[in-house]
Amino acid sequence: MTNMLQSRWWSWGFRSTVMLYFIILIVCPIAGIYVQSLSGGFQAFADNVTEALAWKSVILTVKLAVISTIINAAVGTLAAWVLVRYRFPGRSLLNSLVDLPFALPTAVIGLMILLLLGPRSLIGSGAEALGTTILFHEPAIVVAMIFVTFPFVIRAVQPMLEELDASEEEAAYTMGASKSRTFFRVILPCMMPGIVSGAMLAFSRALAEFGAVVLVAGNIPGRTLVASVYIFGEIESDNPAGAAAVSVLLLTLSLLILWTVNFVRRRRGELTIRRFWIGLTTLIFAVLLIVPLLRIVQGAFDDGWSGFSAGISRPEAQHALLMTGIIAVCVTLVNTIFGVMLSLYLVRANWLGKRLKAVMNAIVDLPFAVSPVIGGLMIVLLLGPDSAVGAMLGRAGVDVVYALPGMILATLFVTFPIVIREVMPVLQEVGSQQEEAAHMMGAYAWTTFWRVTWPLIRWSVVYGVILTVARCLGEFGAVLVVSGNIINKTQTATTLVYQDVENFDLTAANSVALVLAAASVLLLLVMEWSKSRKEVH
Amino acid sequence: MHVEVRGLNKTFGSFQAVKDVDFSVEKGQLIGLLGPSGGGKTSILRMLAGLETPDSGDIVFHGQRVNDLPPQERGIGFVFQNYALFKHMTVSENIAFGLEVKKWNKAKIKDRVANLTELTGLKGFESRYPHQLSGGQRQRVAFARALAPEPQLLLLDEPFAAIDAKIRHELRSWLREMIDRLGITSIFVTHDQDEAIEVADEIMIINKGNLEQKGSPWEIYQRSEDAVRRGLYRGIPDRRQHRGASRLRRCGRIGGHQGPDPAGVYRDRTQGRVHAAALRDGGRPRQPHPFPRQRMARRG
Numbered sequence: 001m002t003n004m005l006q007s008r009w010w011s012w013g014f015r016s017t018v019m020l021y022f023i024i025l026i027v028c029p030i031a032g033i034y035v036q037s038l039s040g041g042f043q044a045f046a047d048n049v050t051e052a053l054a055w056k057s058v059i060l061t062v063k064l065a066v067i068s069t070i071i072n073a074a075v076g077t078l079a080a081w082v083l084v085r086y087r088f089p090g091r092s093l094l095n096s097l098v099d100l101p102f103a104l105p106t107a108v109i110g111l112m113i114l115l116l117l118g119p120r121s122l123i124g125s126g127a128e129a130l131g132t133t134i135l136f137h138e139p140a141i142v143v144a145m146i147f148v149t150f151p152f153v154i155r156a157v158q159p160m161l162e163e164l165d166a167s168e169e170e171a172a173y174t175m176g177a178s179k180s181r182t183f184f185r186v187i188l189p190c191m192m193p194g195i196v197s198g199a200m201l202a203f204s205r206a207l208a209e210f211g212a213v214v215l216v217a218g219n220i221p222g223r224t225l226v227a228s229v230y231i232f233g234e235i236e237s238d239n240p241a242g243a244a245a246v247s248v249l250l251l252t253l254s255l256l257i258l259w260t261v262n263f264v265r266r267r268r269g270e271l272t273i274r275r276f277w278i279g280l281t282t283l284i285f286a287v288l289l290i291v292p293l294l295r296i297v298q299g300a301f302d303d304g305w306s307g308f309s310a311g312i313s314r315p316e317a318q319h320a321l322l323m324t325g326i327i328a329v330c331v332t333l334v335n336t337i338f339g340v341m342l343s344l345y346l347v348r349a350n351w352l353g354k355r356l357k358a359v360m361n362a363i364v365d366l367p368f369a370v371s372p373v374i375g376g377l378m379i380v381l382l383l384g385p386d387s388a389v390g391a392m393l394g395r396a397g398v399d400v401v402y403a404l405p406g407m408i409l410a411t412l413f414v415t416f417p418i419v420i421r422e423v424m425p426v427l428q429e430v431g432s433q434q435e436e437a438a439h440m441m442g443a444y445a446w447t448t449f450w451r452v453t454w455p456l457i458r459w460s461v462v463y464g465v466i467l468t469v470a471r472c473l474g475e476f477g478a479v480l481v482v483s484g485n486i487i488n489k490t491q492t493a494t495t496l497v498y499q500d501v502e503n504f505d506l507t508a509a510n511s512v513a514l515v516l517a518a519a520s521v522l523l524l525l526v527m528e529w530s531k532s533r534k535e536v537h
Numbered sequence: 538m539h540v541e542v543r544g545l546n547k548t549f550g551s552f553q554a555v556k557d558v559d560f561s562v563e564k565g566q567l568i569g570l571l572g573p574s575g576g577g578k579t580s581i582l583r584m585l586a587g588l589e590t591p592d593s594g595d596i597v598f599h600g601q602r603v604n605d606l607p608p609q610e611r612g613i614g615f616v617f618q619n620y621a622l623f624k625h626m627t628v629s630e631n632i633a634f635g636l637e638v639k640k641w642n643k644a645k646i647k648d649r650v651a652n653l654t655e656l657t658g659l660k661g662f663e664s665r666y667p668h669q670l671s672g673g674q675r676q677r678v679a680f681a682r683a684l685a686p687e688p689q690l691l692l693l694d695e696p697f698a699a700i701d702a703k704i705r706h707e708l709r710s711w712l713r714e715m716i717d718r719l720g721i722t723s724i725f726v727t728h729d730q731d732e733a734i735e736v737a738d739e740i741m742i743i744n745k746g747n748l749e750q751k752g753s754p755w756e757i758y759q760r761s762e763d764a765v766r767r768g769l770y771r772g773i774p775d776r777r778q779h780r781g782a783s784r785l786r787r788c789g790r791i792g793g794h795q796g797p798d799p800a801g802v803y804r805d806r807t808q809g810r811v812h813a814a815a816l817r818d819g820g821r822p823r824q825p826h827p828f829p830r831q832r833m834a835r836r837g
């Protein structure tokens with residue numbers, strides 16, 4: 001009997017801790033930003049949003065995000081098709097490269113594009129000869145957005161194509177349907193849910209993108225200033241109300257998109273040509289992913305080895321890398337533990353109502369869709385020196401914002417969904433019967449978890465952890481806002497890259513970026529390995 | 538274990554899956570739960586096991602109400618419909634799991650696992666993983682695993698559903714024999730009336746959440762015959778009737794059997810077995826018992 005009571009207390013404690021974590025990390029900041037932006041009354045909110053520059057930045061962002069999403073939907077569908085349907089040497093390499101934009105820090109991506117499209121580069125000078133400029137103009141922003149959102153459509157369409165039995169296609173042929181007819185009547189409808197939900201996610205990510213865009217956009221107010229950069233500017237110039245207003249606009253848009261994606265998810269259920277498509281896909285990969293990566297390696301050594309080592313051995317560079325490391329360790333630890341527990345609860349627990357589960361499920365994805373800058377802003381608003389909580393903590397001698405705790409918090413927010421999104425599908429797929437069988441043989445929750453559940457989800461957790469580490473290393477927008485980017489104090493590797501670029505010290509920026517990129521590629525390799533293990537089990 | 542269920546109710550959302558079910562099971566009996574799909578059979582088993590909480594009603598084991606006992610403490614073995622074997626463990630690890638949880642010492646565990654693999658005919662398969670086994674072998678692993686911690690009550694949810702008809706027949710008699718040998722109270726779910734009649738001591742028919750009928754296989758059989766005669770099943774080509782008749786013939790044959798009966802020791806616990814005991818003593822049962830228990834016992 002005591003045993004039972006004990007286990008009830010434990011489970012009650014676990015439940016409330018996890019729910020509290022969810023509320024504090026996700027629900028509070030979002031509620032906070034809505035409250036803040038509407039605190040001056042609706043008129044003030046409307047004024048802030050309709051302010052000429054703010055409005056223009058939002059319109060520009062939406063326009064460019066739409067363009068890049070359309071391009072990505074087309075290219076991504078094609079790439080997914082080739083990767084699933086054709087077998088050719090290098091296929092698995094391309095397949096793993098797809099995730100590169102997820103793994104690379106966005107600031108590094110921005111730097112790559114900067115080097116690639118700059119006036120001194122081949123493409124830049126070529127464009128100039130044609131009378132246009134790419135860098136610091138809209139095309140550069142579109143390129144950045146495409147790069148960052150490249151994996152979404154592919155990763156959403158691939159499983160649908162894999163599911164689509166070749167026999168369905170063959171059935172259509174036997175009924176006399178032509179190739180193109182079969183494609184449009186059988187294959188495309190099957191891919192459609194994947195294309196739509198992938199495109200939606202890509203769109204919301206493009207809206208939110210900051211790190212890559214801020215470096216290549218030039219940020220000319222009214223012309224190339226996108227919403228996330230505008231928000232950042234407003235925060236910098238101490239106008240949180242303006243920042244919050246535009247944030248709320250983007251946030252609402254993201255929420256709508258997430259809701260649509262959930263909806264879509266729920267509703268679903270010849271040699272020469274082939275050579276051409278394979279070639280095209282390879283080319284796209286090369287241009288989009290590999291060339292920029294090589295460019296950064298080259299850039300780091302522009303001034304020879306000494307340039308690289310000087311860039312890396314600066315005290316601020318070392319400190320920045322250390323900060324990034326500390327944040328990555330803390331965040332990965334916390335979000336892995338809470339992520340696994342929350343997944344268990346979202347999939348298995350019956351003490352959570354169905355409605356509540358559905359709502360939580362939709363909110364879990366929010367940090368993916370919200371601009372990291374907005375994530376940072378939420379924390380500043382909630383815990384900054386001007387807020388009630390922040391003031392209280394300040395009196396107690398604890399700085400959250402512009403200090404390490406705030407940066408960790410911001411990164412926690414940004415990486416919150418990753419582990420959950422990896423673990424939940426596996427839990428759903430394996431079902432609860434093995435766990436119930438363990439209960440029937442006398443195993444309590446703890447034993448059941450370690451002996452039965454954990455071996456089943458282990459590789460998904462590892463995969464989620466790797467993605468989380470990658471994102472921690474790469475997080476830029478949220479950390480920049482929260483950290484204040486103070487040299488040798490709160491500067492991380494990515495914000496240092498940003499600062500170096502702002503100071504036109506490209507070689508130094510490259511050195512740090514190369515370290516980050518190398519880490520990302522390493523992570524990508526481990527990711528592939530754990531992915532293959534995941535399939536084994 | 539003596540099992541008693543009183544006024545059991547369960548609703549999922551607004552759908553009532555189990556309505557006011559009462560029954561009791563004598564120690565050592567094998568009960569067949571029969572009924573159409575969606576009738577609530579699994580739900581009843583899951584409530585007995587403690588995997589689902591009843592909305593109202595009592596579940597009583599040995600005169601003790603166990604509603605508030607978690608599944609771990611109920612001493613029940615459960616064989617799931619799709620077996621739910623631990624995919625990442627070998628056959629012997631699967632069987633040993635419940636014993637390790639109960640903190641048996643290593644040597645004892647080894648003994649018990651060896652015993653069970655022997656008993657279930659899984660010798661030589663100890664270090665295979667579930668995906669390397671046939672359906673029938675998996676079924677036996679699930680059975681051995683459920684038996685390992687020496688449960689007082691065994692629940693089987695459609696233990697043969699995923700197995701093809703031929704092997705199913707064999708497994709069926711194998712199971713009956715096994716349960717006879719161990720003398721463990723058991724409840725098993727099936728869709729198949731023949732299966733229930735052939736294997737069970739008593740049959741309960743569950744339909745739309747209600748316990749519609751309860752009786753010996755003989756009674757259930759007669760009632761369905763009556764129903765056929767009254768034309769309730771008219772229009773359905775009646776395989777049931779044929780097989781029923783052949784079963785009766787078989788019973789008659791077996792009723793005449795008088796040879797020595799090594800497994801007879803197990804037989805005098807339940808009603809059905811009283812007939813067998815009577816047979817053994819040379820007397821004839823007043824009423825033929827409609828299933829061929831002896832045949833299986835002799836094989837074992």
Ligand SMILES: Nc1ncnc2c1ncn2[C@@H]1O[C@H](COP(=O)(O)OP(=O)(O)OP(=O)(O)O)[C@@H](O)[C@H]1O
Binds near residue numbers: 550552576
């Ligand atoms: N977790 C659940 N949530 C909602 N409804 C459920 C749940 N479990 C069972 N039901 C419903 O309760 C009813 C009875 O289900 P149950 O699984 O007990 O039927 P069954 O007799 O075992 O059927 P079958 O022979 O097909 O296995 C069904 O209508 C089912 O849809």
Ligand SMILES: [Mg+2]
Binds near residue numbers: 578579580694
């Ligand atoms: Mg069932």
